[in-house]
Amino acid sequence: MNDTAPSPQAAEAALTTADGRPLAVALAEAQSRARRRAFLLVLPLLAFVLITFVAPIGQLLYRSFYNPAFSDNMPALVQWFKENPAGTEPDEGAFAALASDLKGLRANKTAGIVGTRINYDLPGSRSLFTKSARKSKKLEPPYREALLAIDEDWADPLLWRVMRTASSPWTASFYLAALDRSRDAEGNIIRVPEERQVYIKLFVRTLLLSALITLTTLVLGFPVAYLLATLPLRHSNLLMIFVLLPFWTSLLVRTTSWIVLLQSQGVINDILVALGLIGEDGRIQMIYNQTGTIVAMTHILLPFMILPLYSVMRPIDPSYVRAARSLGASSWTAFRRIYLPQTVPGIAAGALLVFILAVGYYITPALVGGSTGQLISNLIAFHMQKSLNWSLAAALAALLLGGVLILYWLYDRLIGIDNLKLG
Amino acid sequence: MAGQADEAFVEFDRVQKSYDGVTLVVKDLNLAMPKGEFLTMLGPSGSGKTTCLMMLAGFETATNGEIRLGGEEINDIPPHRRGIGMVFQNYALFPHMTVNENLSFPLEVRGMGKDEREAKVKRALDMVQMGEFGNRRPAQLSGGQQQRIALARALVFDPELVLMDEPLGALDKQLREHMQYEIKHLHENLGITVVYVTHDQSEALTMSDRVAVFNDGVIQQLATPSDLYERPENSFVAQFIGENNKLAGKVRSVDGETVTVELPGGATCRALAVNVGEPGSETLVSIRPERVIIGAAEDANSAEARVEELIYLGDHIRCRLNVYGNDEFIVKLPNSGIASQGLSVGESTTISWKTEDARALDPL
Numbered sequence: 128m129n130d131t132a133p134s135p136q137a138a139e140a141a142l143t144t145a146d147g148r149p150l151a152v153a154l155a156e157a158q159s160r161a162r163r164r165a166f167l168l169v170l171p172l173l174a175f176v177l178i179t180f181v182a183p184i185g186q187l188l189y190r191s192f193y194n195p196a197f198s199d200n201m202p203a204l205v206q207w208f209k210e211n212p213a214g215t216e217p218d219e220g221a222f223a224a225l226a227s228d229l230k231g232l233r234a235n236k237t238a239g240i241v242g243t244r245i246n247y248d249l250p251g252s253r254s255l256f257t258k259s260a261r262k263s264k265k266l267e268p269p270y271r272e273a274l275l276a277i278d279e280d281w282a283d284p285l286l287w288r289v290m291r292t293a294s295s296p297w298t299a300s301f302y303l304a305a306l307d308r309s310r311d312a313e314g315n316i317i318r319v320p321e322e323r324q325v326y327i328k329l330f331v332r333t334l335l336l337s338a339l340i341t342l343t344t345l346v347l348g349f350p351v352a353y354l355l356a357t358l359p360l361r362h363s364n365l366l367m368i369f370v371l372l373p374f375w376t377s378l379l380v381r382t383t384s385w386i387v388l389l390q391s392q393g394v395i396n397d398i399l400v401a402l403g404l405i406g407e408d409g410r411i412q413m414i415y416n417q418t419g420t421i422v423a424m425t426h427i428l429l430p431f432m433i434l435p436l437y438s439v440m441r442p443i444d445p446s447y448v449r450a451a452r453s454l455g456a457s458s459w460t461a462f463r464r465i466y467l468p469q470t471v472p473g474i475a476a477g478a479l480l481v482f483i484l485a486v487g488y489y490i491t492p493a494l495v496g497g498s499t500g501q502l503i504s505n506l507i508a509f510h511m512q513k514s515l516n517w518s519l520a521a522a523l524a525a526l527l528l529g530g531v532l533i534l535y536w537l538y539d540r541l542i543g544i545d546n547l548k549l550g
Numbered sequence: 551m552a553g554q555a556d557e558a559f560v561e562f563d564r565v566q567k568s569y570d571g572v573t574l575v576v577k578d579l580n581l582a583m584p585k586g587e588f589l590t591m592l593g594p595s596g597s598g599k600t601t602c603l604m605m606l607a608g609f610e611t612a613t614n615g616e617i618r619l620g621g622e623e624i625n626d627i628p629p630h631r632r633g634i635g636m637v638f639q640n641y642a643l644f645p646h647m648t649v650n651e652n653l654s655f656p657l658e659v660r661g662m663g664k665d666e667r668e669a670k671v672k673r674a675l676d677m678v679q680m681g682e683f684g685n686r687r688p689a690q691l692s693g694g695q696q697q698r699i700a701l702a703r704a705l706v707f708d709p710e711l712v713l714m715d716e717p718l719g720a721l722d723k724q725l726r727e728h729m730q731y732e733i734k735h736l737h738e739n740l741g742i743t744v745v746y747v748t749h750d751q752s753e754a755l756t757m758s759d760r761v762a763v764f765n766d767g768v769i770q771q772l773a774t775p776s777d778l779y780e781r782p783e784n785s786f787v788a789q790f791i792g793e794n795n796k797l798a799g800k801v802r803s804v805d806g807e808t809v810t811v812e813l814p815g816g817a818t819c820r821a822l823a824v825n826v827g828e829p830g831s832e833t834l835v836s837i838r839p840e841r842v843i844i845g846a847a848e849d850a851n852s853a854e855a856r857v858e859e860l861i862y863l864g865d866h867i868r869c870r871l872n873v874y875g876n877d878e879f880i881v882k883l884p885n886s887g888i889a890s891q892g893l894s895v896g897e898s899t900t901i902s903w904k905t906e907d908a909r910a911l912d913p914l
Contacts, residue, residue, distance in 0.1 A: 444642065449607075450644075454704075458628075458630075464655070468646045469645065
């Protein structure tokens with residue numbers, strides 16, 4: 128058949144306007160004005176998003192692998208590392224460079240910055256830098272002995288290994304740290320000691336809790352969405368207001384009301400005690416742990432599941448299920464084979480929305496999560512605000528972003544992004 | 551099965567239905583149909599015909615009364631155990647399944663093996679001339695094609711009773727007429743029993759063995775298409791089926807089969823006494839437009855008429871007259887080549903009709 132039919136390219140090439148211009152060119156020209164106008168309309172928003180969203184995020188992510196704190200302030204040592212290949216024993220020249228840099232640190236009052244940077248990779252070394260910089264005025268050759276006299280740790284090969292790594296502002300060490308890894312003196316990637324492995328555990332917990340919360344919102348939200356979609360409009364509008372009510376209440380109020388309900392001296396425990404179901408000393412710990420995080424976040428994220436489900440269910444004609452029933456399917460079969468498959472775009476949209484929101488949720492776990500209900504975002508906030516290790520915070524955030532993007536990609540492969548229906 | 555031919559296959563026995571507990575949508579419905587019949591429920595919207603169909607299918611419960619299928623009461627049997635095929639107004643083809651999967655569905659839920667399913671699906675598709683469309687999705691089909699698939703799906707599991715809820719409503723006129731004949735032929739070839747719901751009277755007359763005319767929750771008349779048209783039993787049916795001229799008057803006297811009706815202005819006419827009360831009561835005389843002739847005739851009623859309007863319609867000329875103050879009196883003049891029999895607007899003439907073509911019915 129292909130042999131006889133004219134090829135589509137040939138047919139297109141043959142098409143021209145009345146005055147002989149190719150049709151495609153004429154069409155593009157005719158539409159360019161409308162396209163320019165459309166672009167101008169979105170330009171303000173585009174600029175806003177670029178300036179306030181893309182640029183800061185890019186800047187922060189940049190920090191996760193670029194940290195010039197050491198390389199900017201230790202020029203002599205950086206020079207020595209450059210001239211001597213990795214594995215060279217630090218000689219007198221190296222210590223001389225170190226001493227000169229330490230004097231510089233003292234003059235510029237930057238010993239803390241450099242110490243902090245090395246401290247990230249080798250905990251406990253910040254004081255080494257501040258102490259040595261303070262005493263650097265009296266340093267005289269031979270520098271090796273002089274520095275070792277200040278602190279024996281200057282001979283530590285691991286310290287030199289870390290300083291060599293830090294001598295380049297480009298570093299993967301924050302990503303290693305974010306994955307509970309570090310390098311040993313030989314430069315091999317090893318796991319950090321058991322008691323310091325926190326991040327991977329927290330990533331896993333975040334993903335598991337988010338998945339669980341997504342599941343509970345689906346289980347709780349599906350019947351509500353179904354009711355909303357099938358009730359007469361008069362009743363469903365009222366019900367819809369109840370679904371939307373949480374949106375009109377402050378997140379903080381909603382979260383704290385869960386504290387009031389769930390705490391060990393709270394409403395639910397009081398009722399259970401009053402009913403004699405539990406003893407006074409058997410009050411159930413329902414908050415400041417994972418349970419608290421799950422309960423509060425399920426409640427808060429529920430509308431994000433119900434609304435996409437509702438928008439998909441509303442237009443599903445009841446005659447589909449009736450048809451299935453008349454064709455011999457029991458009500459369960461009709462639901463499973465006919466109704467449920469048609470709600471998949473809504474389930475997918477709701478699940479994706481809730482999951483992504485849950486993965487990055489911060490305020491609720493911070494308030495009700497205790498120590499076992501913390502999510503990765505709480506730790507990112509901790510590094511941003513308390514430890515001020517922005518590079519590690521950025522590395523954690525980048526990993527989280529990467530993970531979500533992978534899930535998004537998987538979703539696209541499995542369900543198809545064009546199947547998504549948010550409303 | 552042959553022995554049951556005379557028994558009612560589908561039976562409504564004093565069925566009532568109310569949605570709100572205040573008003574009855576279906577009032578005291580009694581209906582019996584034998585196996586193999588094509589029965590149409592015809593009526594304006596809100597007359598209760600679709601509710602009846604839904605009660606038969608099992609999607610609505612009867613508030614009172616019994617519905618029987620093949621002699622057994624089915625009030626409490628869920629829809630999927632009734633084994634009734636149904637064609638829906640919007641076809642209700644499952645959008646996430648191909649045509650083959652749609653047709654295979656009723657066979658799958660009955661636990662039929664794969665080979666048997668495929669054979670049955672193929673046969674059903676061939677039956678509606680859609681054999682090549684098995685792998686399409688419903689959205690890739692035109693309205694008429696979807697209609698055929700819906701029909702095939704309702705028939706594929708060999709139900710003895712098929713319900714159709716205004717299945718042709720969404721098609722254009724030409725396709726609708728074509729599908730009417732196809733459904734009629736399928737019914738004849740397969741010997742199935744069909745209950746068909748429509749508000750289109752020509753559809754009802756074309757396809758049905760019998761037509762039940764619904765209004766206000768009550769069957770007004772249950773008769774064959776020709777009886778319904780020729781011998782309507784009340785004014786609603788006369789009005790609803792086909793075109794109808796009505797002359798309001800009072801019964802002067804009843805003598806046997808016929809009645810003398812006094813029309814406004816003192817004139818009288820004779821009509822068949824179909825549905826009239828005592829002398830002196832109100833009545834409506836119903837005459838079909840094609841049974842009226844222009845000019846006087848022997849042994850017939852005649853009346854003075856003024857021509858109000860003449861409309862040329864190709865095969866006939868529609869003539870609107872004023873008869874005894876009723877200026878909506880229509881006469882159809884066949885286009886026999888003679889130009890509108892010399893009538894012109896504003897002219898006075900005489901019209902006449904036979905007594906047996908005039909039916910005295912209840913006043914509306």
